Amino acid sequence: MEQKTKKSFGQIVSNFSMPILLGLLVLIFSILSDKFFTPLNLTNILVQNVHIAICATGVFMIMVSGGCDLSIGYQMSVAAVLVAKLLSNGVMGVVPAILLGILICVALGCFNGVMSIALNSQPMIVTLGTMAIFQGISFLISGSKTYHNLPRSFMFLGQGKVFGVIPLNALIALIIIVIVGIILSRTHIGRKIYAVGDNPEAAKLAGLNVAKIKILVFTCAGILVGISAILLAARSGSADSNTGTGIEFTGIIACVLSGVALKGGEGTLWKAIVAVFILGVLSNGMQLINLGTYPQYIAKGIIMLASLYLSNKTAKAA
């Protein structure tokens, strides 16, 4: 009996390890810097990370289905420069431009999915290739220029507040994450995504169309990436071909940190989102205590390696 309560306590700790870690970091940085725990800084952390959270949601879906996408950063880049160029040249209205931006990411995501199925290759390698293609497309669109003077109504998406307090982009992110969370945990489509990642061979023999599901996941992730690109461009008020690049690594680190199995089939979305904010708090806090950008890279890398070690350990224990 006593053992049982102990065990369940351990389970609670491991189940809530992400929020606990986040709480600890907040506590530590609050002690180290008096500028950390202020409404202004906390809001900053929130709005600076919402586009990453949306991206990480896409990364999460792909990883749960047993895939991997390294091209997400440049998908974002393509969408951001396209939309910014159209808007700053006044060629298109805000709404059609946004829709076009999302649509282009859907197409790119679908392309990734189709390619990894058609080439019957590791998605990581396939998307390494498509990443280069997308990078080229982005620079062709931008011509290495940065686009400013975006319309006010567009920027409102990234900077506006609902009722004067709630950041609009955070609200959008919350809605998206909740919807994806419900799809993954409560619908038959979500169930199939986990099945395909967990054991593709058994999924195939259970009658699931593995290729279709994988392509669907890449395509849906494209929607999220497109939205994320638009929110980022709207918040910073400008876009160039480096907008969003490298974001896939933050997403992958957050997913792995939260316990998403690298082989697929396992993971909990809300934990991955908390993990995004752990990384966000970490970089914000380190900045406030004047640690600089480069040590931050090192810290991120160490966290990634440490989480791999931990996930290996739990995998062996189970």
Next chain:
Amino acid sequence: MELLELHNITKRYPGVTALDNVSISFREGEVHALVGENGAGKSTFIKTISGAVQPNEGEIVFDGVTYDHLTPQKSLELGISVVYQEMIQFEAMSVADNLFMSDGSDGGLFVNDGERNKKAAELLEKFQCHISPKTWIRELSMANRQIVEICKAILRKARVLILDEPTASITVEEQRRLFDVIKDLKKQGVTIIYISHRLDELFEICDRVSILRDGQYIKTIDIQDTDKQGLIKLMVGRELSENYPVKDNLPEEEVVLKIENLCGNGVKNISFELHKGEILGFAGLVGAGRTETMMLLYGAAPIESGIVSMNGETLSIRRPADAMKAGIGLIPEDRKWQGCFLDKPIYWNISISNIKTLCDGPFINSKKEAAQADLYGERMRIKAPDFRVNAGALSGGNQQKVVIAKSMASLPDILIFDEPTRGIDIGARYEIYQLMIDLTKEGKSILMVSSDMEELLGMSERIVVLHEGEQTGTIEKPDFSQERVLELASGIA
């Protein structure tokens, strides 16, 4: 003179005794065949010699020195080499590189390619193998890859060479050349342990033959003193025990499934009919194409030609979903990798194939899902504290029941059981058999692939026998005998 002797070797795995007090001796310079049915213990025996397996009891005497076990390294040092059926080679390296990879002949830092290639060419020439030593391994035929492996063994100055199913994937001419090589080695005093399912060729190349059956040593005889029939008798030996539940319902006249000239996935011209309520067995040696045939039927491999019809209606099966829709269910061969989602709960496993029918709109109705798990879980008598437990935590028999439950949830009329009781203990086996019979009473029909001879003869009502991708015969119940099955399976009848 005896070069290698194994005394009283016993190897136990959890739940099975793979080798039970086996003693065999090998003379210097003889070709000694090792035969037995699937699962007789041949591969465990070879692994004991190669050091890959350490026996629980017994000793190994090599050249007068006694060892209680060998390690892979020790075995190589002694001059024991194995050429496995699945050769492990450096595919993207040259023949010469493969030959000299681990012989340590290069004194300096740099590889002397010229010297290597010259030595390799000389060696290959000896075996009438006219390939350039610079060729990449993966460009070679199976037969030539085998020769390279044998050359490697000779470079290591092998005194015992074990050939595991060497003729399984080579042509007749290549076989000729292989036999010349074997004869040549024999002249040089190398002891050859030869494992093959093809009994014919043993008479051509071997001096003596040892028979294993169910992990036990039967006897060693001179090959001249026997013939194929005699060997088969020795391999089969035992009488059938009556350990099978009685199936008192006879199959009906009605033909539910008709297969005509099915080709693809490595099998040719398979034709059979399945009657309602029947258990139709599929026999054959490893690689005969039984599972391959089932995968075709189930849509998991592309059909090249042939007709599959169910209740008189021709089916077009392109993927498993098509087969399932038509009413065909599969309990796959490899439970852990093809059947179960081990780190997912039991209810999750049961509902994965028909999850859409348990939904309200897009949302899974967890009550319906739990009810379905209860229904099939209880019907299949899955023993688990709770159906929320992960499938991986169950015993083999209960995992198999989960896979059957999953299949049943899609309401099939025909069930394919591929190795229904592999790795399952005796008690649970009986339950699975009883389940199968109960299913036929409900009007389901069963195709059963099995490598277990007793199970085949005990459960089937007719047996289709395959040999190297082709159908060699169908045996009716009155003609059931182990000898008959083995004859057809070996392609000698």
